[in-house]
Amino acid sequence: MIRTEQLKKRYKQKQILHDLSLDIKAGESVGITGPNGAGKTTLLKLLATIEKPTCGALFFEEKPYSSQIKTIRKRIGYIPQDISLFEGLRVKAQINAWRKLSAQTIDDTYMNEMIRILRLNEVMNRRSDDLSGGWKRKLHLCIGLLHKPEICLLDEPTAGIDMAAKVEIIDWLKKLNDAGMTLVYISHDWYELERLSKRLVLMDNGSIVFNGEKRELKDLPANEFSRELANIIHAGKKIVVHK
């Protein structure tokens, strides 16, 4: 569904991505992880059409990105890591505002169902600034997916929230994936990676160092990155790193 070829991205003098090639199939759930500064967010922004590559090519259903930006934006839902909501508005007004702003037709039944599953009804009349991190994150996700996208790009969707809210969100994302939505997400949380997808993409220094099923991780060569990875994806989860 999405394919990148020899993707490069440079900001001023800094090379962020090096010859990055990736293939994401429809209905897949792909978890991207790696140390800070590995280029994960940049990759997601490129896939979401927010950034343009310095070099290389992006394909959506085998057609170049550049020829179908509008179509891609309609079919993709991008959830940035930072919670981006209008300041001061109540939850109801917030959802309404984004619904009206959207260039896409919003399916009210789908929207109401999403609100119900995320239990946003409970906080509908509260100001979004006053909500806890978990509720804010749920609202943030709900708004990003209002237009019922086919592909969902999530940048650390459960960052900074408590375990209960995290489990709730992960279960919901799992359901969406089971229903056919393609998920591409960045995470540093092993529980999330374990629960949401079989396929894992490990990035380091702007390149993909591993792209495959989690069980293949044990074949990773022993190096500094592997040790760092072991730290990232919480110790005690049977990550085998050869020494």
Add this chain to the structure above:
Amino acid sequence: MVTQLRLQFIRMLLSWKSLLFLFLFPLVIIMGLYPFLSVAVSGSQVPIAWVDDDNSEFSQLVYHRLQENDRLHIKTLNKEEARQQVQTGEVEAAFLIKAGFEEQLKTGETDEIISWIRSNSSTLDAFAKEKIASEAVRLLLNSKAAQFVAARQGNESWEKTYKLADSHWMPAPLFQMEFKWKMGVNTEGDAALPLSLQGVISFLLVYVMGMAAYFYNQWFKDKRSGVLERIKLSTGHVYYYYGAAFLIQLVLLISVTCFVFGLLVRVFQVEWGILTPWMLQFTVILTLVHAILFLMVLILRSPQVYFSISAGIILASFLLGGIPLETLDGLRVGAWLPHGWLFNQNWMEGFM
């Protein structure tokens, strides 16, 4: 666009504390300064030069009546002395009573009977102008009444009718008449706003410019939080967002302008006619600054850089007025504030 306008309007209302401050501050300033400024304006004597080329009974009468007024200090000079003193600022303005003043008034003519000589710094002479005009109209109408009666009852009744008509005048007539401006000594229109009020207006202009810069902080928050990116993805572009934010903010700034000038009219009893050109200048400067700030928000990423440059622009407009230290001694602050730099009356004449 309508959705964006509504949204931006609601967001503006949500920052009600800043809005309240935006409107309350000028109110506090104007109400707070009122006792001082009203004393300063009414307590000083306005030096006026009097050049009498007619030397008639009527011109003497006007002169004596002017002398009775506590707020005017009348100096009798010749034409050249008057011109020099206007240029040096020793007198606010000079009034030249032309030869034939009495004859013309008696025949009901008022065209070009008085010349009004003033400079760019003349501001308080409008009061004298009104006083002289009222006296001239008084003489004119008395003469007309006397002529009307004399035409029916004979010339001997002229004096009696004139005195009778004159006795019916109230001590402080408020009539105005058209003056012929004497060109050549930095003449200007009749924007006779006391310098102290010019200072207040200029200060409030700087304040509103600062507030305009402050209100754009919201845009940086939207940039930082990713709201802008999300709008771009949701709507396909951010033009309406920027357009709506620009318009709503401009309307807000114009509302503050109207509020400030409405207060000045109400509190200082200044005529709208005098304030209108100032209000126009205020609005034009504000719109320009607003547009510059808007461009900066579009270009700049860092709010720190934005606020530093904004402060620089506001300060520069303040300084470029030219702060002559010798003028800091009194109420002449108005001359070195932004309007003094951007908008002198000559410029306004061309503009209007």
